Amino acid sequence: MHLLIPAAGSGRRMGSQRNKLLLTLLGKPLLSWTLAAAEASQHISWIGIMGQPDDFPDFKAIVSDLSLAKPVELIQGGATRQESVYNGLQALPPNADRVLIHDGARCLATAELFDRSAEALLTCPGLIVAVPVKDTIKVVDERRIVRDTPDRSNLWAAQTPQGFEVKLLKQCHEEGRQKGWEVTDDAALFEKCGLPVQIVEGEETNLKVTTPVDLALAEFILRQRTE
Ligand code: CTP
Ligand code: MG
Numbered sequence: 001m002h003l004l005i006p007a008a009g010s011g012r013r014m015g016s017q018r019n020k021l022l023l024t025l026l027g028k029p030l031l032s033w034t035l036a037a038a039e040a041s042q043h044i045s046w047i048g049i050m051g052q053p054d055d056f057p058d059f060k061a062i063v064s065d066l067s068l069a070k071p072v073e074l075i076q077g078g079a080t081r082q083e084s085v086y087n088g089l090q091a092l093p094p095n096a097d098r099v100l101i102h103d104g105a106r107c108l109a110t111a112e113l114f115d116r117s118a119e120a121l122l123t124c125p126g127l128i129v130a131v132p133v134k135d136t137i138k139v140v141d142e143r144r145i146v147r148d149t150p151d152r153s154n155l156w157a158a159q160t161p162q163g164f165e166v167k168l169l170k171q172c173h174e175e176g177r178q179k180g181w182e183v184t185d186d187a188a189l190f191e192k193c194g195l196p197v198q199i200v201e202g203e204e205t206n207l208k209v210t211t212p213v214d215l216a217l218a219e220f221i222l223r224q225r226t227e
Contacts, residue, residue: 107218
């Protein structure tokens with residue numbers, strides 16, 4: 001199965017000077033942990049990484065240090081995650097019928113999670129990995145007054161990998177561009193097009209490294225795994 005890794009962000013919320021995926025975790029760049037898990041997944045046979053061209057020399061060095069057995073392609077990312085995934089979909093080899101999409105910033109996802117997602121994708125057109133929400137979530141208006149408290153038992157926090165039939169996801173992205181939909185994950189496009197998105201059990205440790213505290217947490221979890 002083919003895997004696309006959006007890695008073309010700038011890491012604004014991390015407050016660092018460069019792409020947060022190039023920051024080090026236990027001495028290795030964040031992106032190299034993500035790639036190592038993808039390499040270890042038995043179902044993934046091809047990896048495309050969407051990045052900003054300025055980061056390509058660093059990405060190439062990371063890929064070559066890992067000496068991956070799987071083919072890796074660097075693809076020019078866009079101004080938003082949505083655009084980066086769009087570019088990635090265009091760059092897939094013609095034989096790609098199903099694709100997993102996994103944020104480079106989720107560097108703690110395990111090979112087992114990739115395998116579980118890939119297997120589930122053989123029997124449904126679209127899926128996301130997700131975990132039950134632990135906090136009580138409030139819907140708030142612009143004056144910061146709470147408007148609603150949705151029933152927590154129906155709430156799941158979306159993670160990646162997310163997986164789709166390539167033909168369907170491409171159609172959803174085209175429709176999204178025509179209609180000006182702005183979304184933060186690919187499942188949202190699938191939903192807006194009326195297509196079903198299956199939930200696959202995610203991992204509590206599969207956090208997205210977004211702010212400095214996430215970096216510290218990720219390092220803690222990785223250190224425990226490597227001990
Ligand atoms: N991403 C991307 N193309 C963009 C923006 C984001 O490929 N134009 C990727 C990021 O590299 C990341 C994933 O999408 O792996 C999730 O995005 P996010 O965590 O928001 O990363 P950044 O956009 O880099 O962070 P921020 O929003 O804080 O700037
Ligand atoms: Mg972002």
